[in-house]
Every structure is written in structure tokens, then in C-alpha cells.
Amino acid sequence: xxxxILAALITLLIVLGIAPAAQAAEPATAxxxxxxxxxxxxxxPAAHFRxxxxxxxxxxxxxxxxxxxxxxxxxxxxxxxxxRTDWPMPNIGVDCYVMDVPAERHPDDVALQxxxxxxxxxxxxxxxxQALAHDDPLFAMQPATAAWRLAELHAAAxxxxxxxxxxxxxxxxxxxxxxxxxxxxxxMVAGQPYRAExxxxxVAGIIAARADNxxxxxxxxxxxxxxxxxxxxxxxxxxxxxxxLTLALALNAAIDRGAxxxxxxxxxxxxxxxxxxxxxxxxxxxxxxxxxxRTAPKGGFPAGLKGVVAVIDEAATTAPxxxxxxxxxxxPTTLPGSRWATVSGASYAAAHVSGLLALMxxxxxxxxxxxxxxxxxxxxxxxxxxxxxxxARAGAACVCACGPAAAADSLAPH
Numbered sequence: 234x235x236x237x238i239l240a241a242l243i244t245l246l247i248v249l250g251i252a253p254a255a256q257a258a259e260p261a262t263a264x265x266x267x268x269x270x271x272x273x274x275x276x277x278p279a280a281h282f283r284x285x286x287x288x289x290x291x292x293x294x295x296x297x298x299x300x301x302x303x304x305x306x307x308x309x310x311x312x313x314x315x316x317r318t319d320w321p322m323p324n325i326g327v328d329c330y331v332m333d334v335p336a337e338r339h340p341d342d343v344a345l346q347x348x349x350x351x352x353x354x355x356x357x358x359x360x361x362x363q364a365l366a367h368d369d370p371l372f373a374m375q376p377a378t379a380a381w382r383l384a385e386l387h388a389a390a391x392x393x394x395x396x397x398x399x400x401x402x403x404x405x406x407x408x409x410x411x412x413x414x415x416x417x418x419x420x421m422v423a424g425q426p427y428r429a430e431x432x433x434x435x436v437a438g439i440i441a442a443r444a445d446n447x448x449x450x451x452x453x454x455x456x457x458x459x460x461x462x463x464x465x466x467x468x469x470x471x472x473x474x475x476x477x478l479t480l481a482l483a484l485n486a487a488i489d490r491g492a493x494x495x496x497x498x499x500x501x502x503x504x505x506x507x508x509x510x511x512x513x514x515x516x517x518x519x520x521x522x523x524x525x526x527r528t529a530p531k532g533g534f535p536a537g538l539k540g541v542v543a544v545i546d547e548a549a550t551t552a553p554x555x556x557x558x559x560x561x562x563x564x565p566t567t568l569p570g571s572r573w574a575t576v577s578g579a580s581y582a583a584a585h586v587s588g589l590l591a592l593m594x595x596x597x598x599x600x601x602x603x604x605x606x607x608x609x610x611x612x613x614x615x616x617x618x619x620x621x622x623x624x625a626r627a628g629a630a631c632v633c634a635c636g637p638a639a640a641a642d643s644l645a646p647h
Contacts, residue, residue: 268340268359271343272330272478273353275327275352275354277321277328298321298328308352318331320481320482324485324513359478363474363499364473377453385633386592391455391456393595398492400484401463403434405567407571408438410443410448411434414457415437416460419462427463429569429570430463430473434567435566435576438452439452439588441588452588464479464482484507494594495587496584498523498581518605520594525553526579536556543555545558545559546561559589561577561578562577564577589624590606600629
């Protein structure tokens, strides 16, 4: 009798929203081929006012969550799929359900069928993304120390306490040039422990390696704080892969943790879930930087999205209008094993711009509100970034050792 009464009481508390909601399931072990999965998005009810004076998102309502889980399970059974796990994504008003597709069926076909169900907001195949690096490694380019007059930039700002989310493979947290630079690290890759990997560690060093510590390099924003969001895994020395889900989880975490800049040194096919989360970040005035894929139309995805700062490492006839050029050739940076080496590619050009935006955000806070910080980036006629002029515009002052004419040009209306 007591057991029955206790069970009834717990059920009542959950329905009333008094008992804590169930936590999201842990990521299941990744399948051998993550492309053989679909993501099914179910709509969350709008936030509603509660008697305690707060607004509660629908995903926190245990009974509503249970009901959506039942819908997802029914959809999986009806379509012959395996329901693997689910993730609430209140930043874009959906619950995301991961379903395994049998090998003999194509995920795009399954997603199309699921999208026709009125209970489904949308469905999509899981896409693979890869880091954009290791292209034309022998083409030398002047490093940011000279090209961007980095010492003079650091005399004006270091990116103090600006939060930069590095959505990438794992960063070596105890690297001599990165120790203390990472404020939080999360692992979004299912079935793998967090580990240090080459691409993420290299990107992190370019953005925020420690300065004046007697070793290695100085990052573009050495006083910034990194959010190490491992959403990619290293397949080989030259390849890092991510999925729609891992990127979405990392973007959601970056928004929730107050990132001011999000670095996406990666590219892949257009993806609705990833796009909506990027747009949610942009809507919160978070600067989003992405590497341009010179082999893809319009610079690829997500670099081609409106509002995203698209960056390439050299001039390219195929680059879309508005693409920015930043240092990305033979760049010395941090690598796992407490090493340093040179890297080349659009990934590392994007990292430079993320660091530069952190410097600009620090200066912007001194002069008050303004347009989204990416609007203050200044490009020369050839598309290369004028770092001194960009900081000058963000801080409403001449930053580098510039003359009156250069200062006037830096502060021109935009």
C-alpha cells in the first residue's frame, strides 16, 4: 500500500512540475556509419507563465516531454527505425530525436517520409562535416605578427574575458600555451572520451595562446576565455569529422553558456538544424565565424549563411562577395603533446578572425553599444582584413601607430 501511495505521489508531483524533470538521455554509442541516421524534430510548446513568476519552456514539462517521447517512439515503430536518444533544444523550440535507419534504406528518403507527418516539425538526415585545413601547405604567407601588427593590437586590447566557443575536435587543455585559457570543456561526441586532437588544439592556439609566458606563440586574443566544445573527432592526421547532431549540441551549449564569438573552422552540406541554431546565435548578437570551402558554391556551409563571417586564407576567384582574407599560411600554433608546428588552411584563417573579434568586443565594451561587432570588421579592396582599422572602428579611436589620414579612413562610416 505504501509503495502504491508513494508511486502515485511521485507521479502527481511530476505532472504538477514540482518534481525534477528527467534528464536527457546520455549519447548512445555512435554507429559505425553516422550517415545512416535521421534527426526528427518535434515542436516544443511556447514558454508559459507560471505562478512563481517565471516563464517555463515546454521541454522542462515532464508530462509534455513524456508525451513527445511517446510520439517519437510511435514514429520510429511506424517507419521501422531505431529510436536512439533525444535532446531538448529550447533555443530553437524543438526536441531532437535521433533515429537509426536500416542499412538497406536511404536516410534522405526516410526523412522525407517523416517530414510529411503533421506531428513532425521537420526531419533530416545526419550530415557529416569536416575541418577545412591542410590545403596548399607550401604556399607561404606572412604571419599575423607582421601582417596585423599584433604587438600594437595587444597594446590596445587582449580580449579580456571575452568568451570564444571553439566548436571543433578536442583541445589539449594542459598545453603550456593553453593552460588556464579554457573556462569550460564539453564532449559532444558519443561513445568517445574527451581527448586532445590536432585540429581543435591548433585552432585554439591561434585564437588564445598565452602571451609572455616564455614559450611558444601568442594568440590573437591571449586574454580571451575559450569554451572547448568537442563536436568533431580526429579520423586521421589530416581529417576531422563532425555530425549534424554533435554540431547542434555544441551550438546549443555555446548559446547557453554565453559565448560572444563562435568559431566554426569546418564545412559540409546545408543542414537545417545547424542553420537554425546559427541563426539563433546571430539573433542574440553572437558573432559566428566560419571557414570558406573554396571547392563549394558560395563558400559552402555554414560560411555561406547570411550574417556569418566567412573567412578564407588567400584570395580566390571562386570566393563569394564579402569573403574576408586572413592569415592562414604556415601559421605556427599549438599541437597535442605540448608541441608547436606550422599549419595552413582556411580553418586557421577563421581562427584569426575569431581572435580579432574578441579584441574588438573588449574595446566595444569601453565605448558602449553599437551594431553587431562583425559589422566593424574593415576589409581592404582585395578583401584582406585591416586589423588595425577594425579595432579602431570598434573602439572609436586610432589603435596602431597610424597617421591622421589612416585614422580618418579607419573611422569612416560603414
